[in-house]
Amino acid sequence: MKTKIRVLLVDDHQIIRDGLSNMLQEADDIEVCGGAADTARALEMVKKISPDVLITDLSMPGRSGIELIRSIHEKHPGINVLVLSMYVTEDYIFNALKAGAKGYLPKQDTTKAELLKAIRTVARGEEFFSDTIAQVISKLYSHSVKATTTPEAIARKASLTSRETEILRLYTEGLSNTEIAEQLNISIRTVETHKNNIMQKYNFKSTVDMVKFAIRNNLGEA
Amino acid sequence: MKTKIRVLLVDDHQIIRDGLSNMLQEADDIEVCGGAADTARALEMVKKISPDVLITDLSMPGRSGIELIRSIHEKHPGINVLVLSMYVTEDYIFNALKAGAKGYLPKQDTTKAELLKAIRTVARGEEFFSDTIAQVISKLYSHSVKATTTPEAIARKASLTSRETEILRLYTEGLSNTEIAEQLNISIRTVETHKNNIMQKYNFKSTVDMVKFAIRNNLGEA
DNA sequence: ATTAAAACTAAGGGATTTACTTAGAGATGT
DNA sequence: ACATCTCTAAGTAAATCCCTTAGTTTTAAT
Numbered sequence: 001m002k003t004k005i006r007v008l009l010v011d012d013h014q015i016i017r018d019g020l021s022n023m024l025q026e027a028d029d030i031e032v033c034g035g036a037a038d039t040a041r042a043l044e045m046v047k048k049i050s051p052d053v054l055i056t057d058l059s060m061p062g063r064s065g066i067e068l069i070r071s072i073h074e075k076h077p078g079i080n081v082l083v084l085s086m087y088v089t090e091d092y093i094f095n096a097l098k099a100g101a102k103g104y105l106p107k108q109d110t111t112k113a114e115l116l117k118a119i120r121t122v123a124r125g126e127e128f129f130s131d132t133i134a135q136v137i138s139k140l141y142s143h144s145v146k147a148t149t150t151p152e153a154i155a156r157k158a159s160l161t162s163r164e165t166e167i168l169r170l171y172t173e174g175l176s177n178t179e180i181a182e183q184l185n186i187s188i189r190t191v192e193t194h195k196n197n198i199m200q201k202y203n204f205k206s207t208v209d210m211v212k213f214a215i216r217n218n219l220g221e222a
Numbered sequence: 223m224k225t226k227i228r229v230l231l232v233d234d235h236q237i238i239r240d241g242l243s244n245m246l247q248e249a250d251d252i253e254v255c256g257g258a259a260d261t262a263r264a265l266e267m268v269k270k271i272s273p274d275v276l277i278t279d280l281s282m283p284g285r286s287g288i289e290l291i292r293s294i295h296e297k298h299p300g301i302n303v304l305v306l307s308m309y310v311t312e313d314y315i316f317n318a319l320k321a322g323a324k325g326y327l328p329k330q331d332t333t334k335a336e337l338l339k340a341i342r343t344v345a346r347g348e349e350f351f352s353d354t355i356a357q358v359i360s361k362l363y364s365h366s367v368k369a370t371t372t373p374e375a376i377a378r379k380a381s382l383t384s385r386e387t388e389i390l391r392l393y394t395e396g397l398s399n400t401e402i403a404e405q406l407n408i409s410i411r412t413v414e415t416h417k418n419n420i421m422q423k424y425n426f427k428s429t430v431d432m433v434k435f436a437i438r439n440n441l442g443e444a
Numbered sequence: 445a446t447t448a449a450a451a452c453t454a455a456g457g458g459a460t461t462t463a464c465t466t467a468g469a470g471a472t473g474t
Numbered sequence: 475a476c477a478t479c480t481c482t483a484a485g486t487a488a489a490t491c492c493c494t495t496a497g498t499t500t501t502a503a504t
Contacts, residue, residue: 012330018241019240023244175428206396208396208429208430
């Protein structure tokens with residue numbers, strides 16, 4: 001193997017980037033060509049050094065990892081994205097895949113060997129998922145098959161409008177209905193309606209559930 | 223230096239343990255003598271191998287890292303605990319110190335060099351804090367100086383009672399006042415009182431703030 | 445052992461907010 | 475042009491908040 005696989009590491013924790021970097025140095029077919037702590041920096045570096053594989057976390061300051069993946073996928077389709085996240089929930093995995101990620105590994109139980117394998121696999125443009133993730137994905141699929149409505153309908157139903165997203169974000173800030181209404185210059189009742197619609201779309205049974213969901217999906221800070 | 227500093231790594235992410243382990247191998251005065259993914263395992267290993275330094279994350283499944291630190295500090299006072307956390311908020315730092323941590327490093331901007339320095343420092347029984355953390359700590363102190371009450375009073379004021387913690391956890395589950403009251407077999411008014419006390423202790427301006435705090439402090443799942 | 449201080453319990457009562465339903469106006473699309 | 479989606483909003487009943495007061499029990503201290 002002549003040319004090494006050039007990897008860019010994106011994670012907001014320096015110590016994790018350093019750790020991974022160290023780890024990957026031992027593989028002689030892989031070369032870490034850079035690291036970034038946030039989405040903006042990552043995009044800059046991608047333009048400059050154009051890596052083969054981008055390994056990224058999902059939860060980061062500023063725009064989320066999902067946005068990063070989407071940008072990369074649109075502007076640099078040749079770069080294969082491998083997600084290394086602490087979250088193994090449906091939302092995260094589903095959104096990462098939808099955004100164009102080629103692989104997904106949990107931080108929890110990914111070994112060095114598995115990481116190397118994953119890098120090599122996605123570098124070839126193939127997909128790689130750990131067992132845990134594969135299980136979640138298959139569950140996602142079986143869900144949409146079982147449902148009476150079409151997958152599109154589910155997607156539509158479960159995706160929020162821009163106004164709803166905006167309001168949801170304000171909820172995660174800890175604002176009350178009244179405060180949100182003031183900020184958006186609309187009636188409290190309208191805010192309430194939007195909230196109800198959000199709750200129904202996702203079958204939340206409480207505001208707290210809604211906020212937790214928003215935090216998991218990077219619509220708000222924990 | 224004859225005997226190496228024996229380090230036990232506690233973090234629920236295998237890939238991070240591996241990364242740190244790799245990194246520390248390069249220091250010839252430090253030896254990683256084990257790793258654990260949760261509090262229970264960590265305590266087992268501490269008994270068995272009795273390390274010099276325990277490096278731990280704070281957010282972990284099951285009992286929190288804070289509890290781990292407290293146990294170590296009580297049962298094995300000779301073992302110096304170094305916290306490596308993604309959180310740099312007052313609550314976290316304060317509670318870690320109160321539990322007996324000797325050092326605190328943020329995952330965000332800790333370099334390899336700094337980590338090594340921190341390990342060597344706490345191994346001598348001294349304290350080590352990164353600049354960021356030191357700032358937060360000094361702010362904590364200045365706060366308590368300004369306040370009319372004593373530092374102890376503040377500490378007392380800011381720490382929740384077991385009942386309050388229990389109720390806070392139920393809030394993060396998305397339960398309503400009524401549901402919490404039913405589950406604990408107490409009056410709704412009592413639940414309300416506890417909640418008010420929690421909100422006052424931390425000056426939360428909304429339930430959402432309270433729940434976010436609880437999630438940050440691992441009292442509930444995000 | 446006596447006292448003081450927290451912790452847990454609970455209620456009153458008015459102000460405010462939220463839950464749930466129903467509904468109209470404007471934009472979008474097919 | 476017809477259905478659908480989105481954003482808007484109100485009525486009413488139920489829930490929660492806010493602030494205060496207060497009894498009982500547990501815990502810590504002198």
